[in-house]
Amino acid sequence: MHEMWCGADTSGEPIWHVLTADRTLTLCGVEKREEPSGRAPTDKHCFPCMEEFQAAMASTKS
Incomplete structure (x- = not known):
């Protein structure tokens, strides 16, 4: 599970x-x-974080 943080x-x-x-x-x-x-x-939202999160979620579906 991932958590969001306001930085x-x-x-x-x-x-x-x-x-x-x-x-x-x-x-x-x-x-x-x-x-x-x-x-x-x-x-x-931080775009680099969101891209990494999207890639992580895509790899769990495979």
């Missing part, structure tokens, strides 16, 4: 990442840190 993109804006199984990194390689409080909700 930041390269400009510091909030973005949803997909975490690795050990929950210390994202699928795109960003280190998970504490989420700052007061962050505005977002519907933006």
Whole structure:
């Protein structure tokens, strides 16, 4: 099972990442840190994470 984490993109804006199984990194390689409080909700998703997640799901169907 994969978990989503609201981190930041390269400009510091909030973005949803997909975490690795050990929950210390994202699928795109960003280190998970504490989420700052007061962050505005977002519907933006990290495209590299989503591509890795899609590839992982496709490989489980084969």
